[in-house]
Amino acid sequence: xxxxxxxxxxxxxxxxxxxxxxxxxxxxxxxxxxxxxxxxxxxxxxxxxxxxxxxxxxxxxxxxxxxxxxxxxxxxxxxxxxxxxxxxxxxxxxxxxxxxxxxxxxxxxxxxxxxxxxxxxxxxxxxxxxxxxxxxxxxxxxxxxxxxxxxxxxxxxxxxxxxxxxxxxxxxxxxxxxxxxxxxxx
Numbered sequence: 001x002x003x004x005x006x007x008x009x010x011x012x013x014x015x016x017x018x019x020x021x022x023x024x025x026x027x028x029x030x031x032x033x034x035x036x037x038x039x040x041x042x043x044x045x046x047x048x049x050x051x052x053x054x055x056x057x058x059x060x061x062x063x064x065x066x067x068x069x070x071x072x073x074x075x076x077x078x079x080x081x082x083x084x085x086x087x088x089x090x091x092x093x094x095x096x097x098x099x100x101x102x103x104x105x106x107x108x109x110x111x112x113x114x115x116x117x118x119x120x121x122x123x124x125x126x127x128x129x130x131x132x133x134x135x136x137x138x139x140x141x142x143x144x145x146x147x148x149x150x151x152x153x154x155x156x157x158x159x160x161x162x163x164x165x166x167x168x169x170x171x172x173x174x175x176x177x178x179x180x181x182x183x184x185x186x
Contacts, residue, residue: 004160005051028141039169042169059111059114068178075095078129090139104125155174158173
């Protein structure tokens, strides 16, 4: 079986646990086929799909050289992709973040050196909490009352997907922040 990869920001343990606790107050377990475990919660920066091992190694090496500054993200309630009544993906939303958008754009530019990059509409940062609608019931998210939680982004990771395991996503490389070298020290 071919391996598939993606680049993402892993959600810190405490934030992930709080999101799962709120999700468990809803009926998402009845309405959706896939509900990620806390360890799998992430913000996808780019889905690579299947790529050759040699290309993956070059991408990982380049990611480690990428300069970017740490930044803070904040959750902002729950939202979805798809039909309101039967959404294909339900997610924890995030406040708009220019540093996150910039990081994602830098990654896309870096990837263009190695693979054909799929140009999509604007990047919508999100944390998937349920996907693949599978119900005749109505979705009920009224009990999802996650307070806005803030967390620092100090790393990103390359993951491979193990569809038959839990957690499904295996971190194969962690890239720590490399603060820009052109700033004056405080």
